[in-house]
Amino acid sequence: MKIAVTCxxxxxxxxxxxxxxxxxxxxxxxxxxxxxxxxxxAQNLNxxxxxxxxxxxxxxxxxxxxxxxxxxxxxAFRVLSAAGIKIVVGAQGxxxxxxxxxxxxxxxxxxxSDVDGHWE
Amino acid sequence: MILAVASGKGGTGKTTVxxxxxxxxxxxxxxxxxDVEEPNCHIFVKPEILRREPVMVPIPKVDKDxxxxxxxxxxxxxxxxxxxxxxxxxxxxxxxxxxxxxxxxCPRGAIREIRREIGAVEVGMNxxxxxxxxxxxxxxxxxxxxxxxxxxAALEGNSEHDRVMIVDCPPGTACPMVAAVRGSxxxxxxxxxxxxxxxxxxxxxxxxxxxGIPFGVAINRSDCGDGRVEDYCGAEKIPILLxxxxxxxxxxxxxxxxxxxxxxxxxxxxLLRLLEETSRMAxxxxxx
Amino acid sequence: xKELVVISGKGGTGKTSIxxxxAALARDAVVADCDVDAADLHLLLSPxxxxxxxxxxxxxxxxxxxxxxxxxxxxxxxxxxxxxxxVEGEEKALFVVDAxxxxxxxxxxxxxxxxxxxxxxxxxxxxFISECRFGPMIHAQLGIxxxxxxxxxxxxxxxxxxxxxxxxxxxxxVDGPPGIGCPVIAxxxxxxxxxxxxxxxxxxxxxVERALSLARRFGAILMVCVNKWDLNPELTGRIExxxxxxxxxxxxxxxxxxxxxxxxxxxxxxVEHSDGPAARDIRTLWENVLRRLD
Numbered sequence: 001m002k003i004a005v006t007c008x009x010x011x012x013x014x015x016x017x018x019x020x021x022x023x024x025x026x027x028x029x030x031x032x033x034x035x036x037x038x039x040x041x042a043q044n045l046n047x048x049x050x051x052x053x054x055x056x057x058x059x060x061x062x063x064x065x066x067x068x069x070x071x072x073x074x075x076a077f078r079v080l081s082a083a084g085i086k087i088v089v090g091a092q093g094x095x096x097x098x099x100x101x102x103x104x105x106x107x108x109x110x111x112x113s114d115v116d117g118h119w120e
Numbered sequence: 121m122i123l124a125v126a127s128g129k130g131g132t133g134k135t136t137v138x139x140x141x142x143x144x145x146x147x148x149x150x151x152x153x154x155d156v157e158e159p160n161c162h163i164f165v166k167p168e169i170l171r172r173e174p175v176m177v178p179i180p181k182v183d184k185d186x187x188x189x190x191x192x193x194x195x196x197x198x199x200x201x202x203x204x205x206x207x208x209x210x211x212x213x214x215x216x217x218x219x220x221x222x223x224x225x226c227p228r229g230a231i232r233e234i235r236r237e238i239g240a241v242e243v244g245m246n247x248x249x250x251x252x253x254x255x256x257x258x259x260x261x262x263x264x265x266x267x268x269x270x271x272x273a274a275l276e277g278n279s280e281h282d283r284v285m286i287v288d289c290p291p292g293t294a295c296p297m298v299a300a301v302r303g304s305x306x307x308x309x310x311x312x313x314x315x316x317x318x319x320x321x322x323x324x325x326x327x328x329x330x331x332g333i334p335f336g337v338a339i340n341r342s343d344c345g346d347g348r349v350e351d352y353c354g355a356e357k358i359p360i361l362l363x364x365x366x367x368x369x370x371x372x373x374x375x376x377x378x379x380x381x382x383x384x385x386x387x388x389x390x391l392l393r394l395l396e397e398t399s400r401m402a403x404x405x406x407x408x
Numbered sequence: 409x410k411e412l413v414v415i416s417g418k419g420g421t422g423k424t425s426i427x428x429x430x431a432a433l434a435r436d437a438v439v440a441d442c443d444v445d446a447a448d449l450h451l452l453l454s455p456x457x458x459x460x461x462x463x464x465x466x467x468x469x470x471x472x473x474x475x476x477x478x479x480x481x482x483x484x485x486x487x488x489x490x491x492x493x494x495v496e497g498e499e500k501a502l503f504v505v506d507a508x509x510x511x512x513x514x515x516x517x518x519x520x521x522x523x524x525x526x527x528x529x530x531x532x533x534x535x536f537i538s539e540c541r542f543g544p545m546i547h548a549q550l551g552i553x554x555x556x557x558x559x560x561x562x563x564x565x566x567x568x569x570x571x572x573x574x575x576x577x578x579x580x581x582v583d584g585p586p587g588i589g590c591p592v593i594a595x596x597x598x599x600x601x602x603x604x605x606x607x608x609x610x611x612x613x614x615x616v617e618r619a620l621s622l623a624r625r626f627g628a629i630l631m632v633c634v635n636k637w638d639l640n641p642e643l644t645g646r647i648e649x650x651x652x653x654x655x656x657x658x659x660x661x662x663x664x665x666x667x668x669x670x671x672x673x674x675x676x677x678x679v680e681h682s683d684g685p686a687a688r689d690i691r692t693l694w695e696n697v698l699r700r701l702d
Contacts, residue, residue: 053200057203079210129420131419157618158586158611160418163610163611219488219515220485221515224485224519259593259622260589261593262589262590263589290587291419293445296589298508319448320446345669375639375640375643376610
């Protein structure tokens with residue numbers, strides 16, 4: 001299973017970025033191979049409207065099946081859901097810890113967006 | 121003549137001057153309130169509204185049966201207003217600029233455009249003055265289509281009210297201000313003699329220059345600050361068309377929704393001179 | 409970390425003078441000027457610019473005259489009247505893009521049969537990371553006729569919040585834009601407290617009502633203060649009453665005071681410049697706001 005986690009740094013030890021649309025990077029972890037890939041999202045940092053949508057397009061293009069982040073606005077949520085990607089919000093700490101909590105079932109996929117997303 | 125009344129900074133008296141000019145012009149005048157986020161001219165004009173029309177913008181509607189999820193619309197849209205991730209497209213109306221691109225490029229003709237309301241244009245009268253205002257709905261983000269609709273309504277048909285058209289513009293120098301000022305024959309920039317007033321006047325003057333429209337300045341509360349606005353206008357050879365000193369009775373009249381002409385009728389003459397001067401500038405500018 | 413945004417609906421109600429005084433009184437806040445279209449806060453806070461960043465805002469179309477076949481398709485397709493025909497010589501009409509009207513949708517480039525239209529990235533202005541006498545400040549200058557889509561506002565706000573987190577500051581004070589459009593939405597979404605500063609005029613009343621109804625959608629604590637209240641005490645009362653009914657807290661009144669303009673001319677905040685009535689009222693206002701921030 002491929003999991004994309006919003007991240008402030010470039011490794012699984014780096015902290016989760018609470019923002020989805022304007023996350024600086026995504027860490028894409030493949031739970032089968034245990035390998036990871038860093039996806040840069042910096043250009044999106046400076047995009048305004050539609051940043052969440054753009055991020056959703058990026059993770060979908062990379063084949064993510066699950067997204068783990070801090071918060072997710074309604075537009076990104078709609079796009080991710082339509083693409084069949086599960087969304088997990090409320091993650092904190094390191095990327096590795098967030099993935100572990102998700103795999104253990106402490107963090108569960110969300111049913112709806114958790115922030116007002118005008119500019120998520 | 122179309123005369124736009126604009127200002128870099130908000131709250132400098134743009135509406136006061138615009139309403140004053142429209143009420144001073146004898147016969148055949150229109151006042152267009154293009155400050156559609158916060159339209160205020162109606163407070164001072166108290167028009168009888170005769171008709172109201174919604175302002176609609178086009179947005180895409182996808183025919184799900186015809187769509188094969190090719191994703192070309194999504195790739196084309198630079199505003200992320202239509203998004204398809206191996207699925208049928210989702211539409212985000214508030215991000216759509218209405219360019220029509222997605223509908224034109226869809227290879228299966230699965231996208232048509234429907235209309236979405238973002239505001240309204242109202243047309244009214246008070247005495248001999250025709251009044252047209254745009255009102256953007258709260259929660260909408262893009263005002264230029266509403267501004268363009270106000271101007272289109274004003275130019276509709278052959279009106280006896282288009283001898284003088286006064287346009288109250290939104291503050292600033294960004295796209296709404298440009299949309300309102302564009303197409304006018306002359307511009308009055310209303311400012312005040314303060315550092316804020318001067319800073320924002322410079323930006324507004326640069327914008328109007330870029331648009332190639334002749335302009336002059338009106339200084340409101342002309343005795344409240346320092347001389348730097350006058351110095352700037354002198355150095356830049358920008359004509360100062362009107363000065364309105366600060367007066368408590370005028371401020372109170374404004375607060376109650378009275379036009380400058382009811383609080384200070386003696387301003388009719390200077391306002392008329394401003395109209396004459398700007399129309400002379402407009403004619404001059406059109407000479408080859 | 410908390411974020412306080414000062415808006416007004418109507419322009420010129422004293423929003424920037426109030427924000428600057430708040431910056432002086434807070435001492436340890438990050439200040440952000442999100443009124444990027446008429447950015448005036450720097451005139452009072454005189455920040456020293458430490459870093460400048462270019463603001464990219466989408467693309468604009470440019471027609472390569474040499475490759476243009478003058479078919480006029482671009483002009484027909486453009487919904488924004490951004491393409492104009494200029495006649496050059498006798499035979500060939502020339503089409504040019506008016507950059508101020510172009511929204512960068514890309515329709516013309518896509519449909520040009522000669523492939524003669526490029527989409528080039530446009531610069532929409534600059535933003536700055538600075539240091540003023542009260543602490544860090546983020547501000548910006550939108551380019552002339554730039555697309556004030558709220559994008560630059562979002563950048564300034566994000567940078568201010570990031571800086572606050574990094575430097576361990578507990579408060580971000582934002583000078584918001586006037587109106588109720590895109591830039592205002594971008595500055596109030598997700599803020600903790602929104603303070604609307606208005607004046608006792610019918611315009612001020614009308615505009616603050618619209619601004620509050622917008623801000624209410626974003627779930628922030630809403631506050632209202634009336635500047636120059638003594639210009640029309642009756643209307644002040646009415647505005648305050650309506651604000652309470654709209655779910656906002658009335659946190660203060662500021663009396664009309666010429667020293668506000670004097671302070672501006674001296675390049676100072678009202679509370680630094682004098683201890684007149686307006687300065688005293690702003691101090692009280694700040695204490696009331698602060699109480700709700702904690």
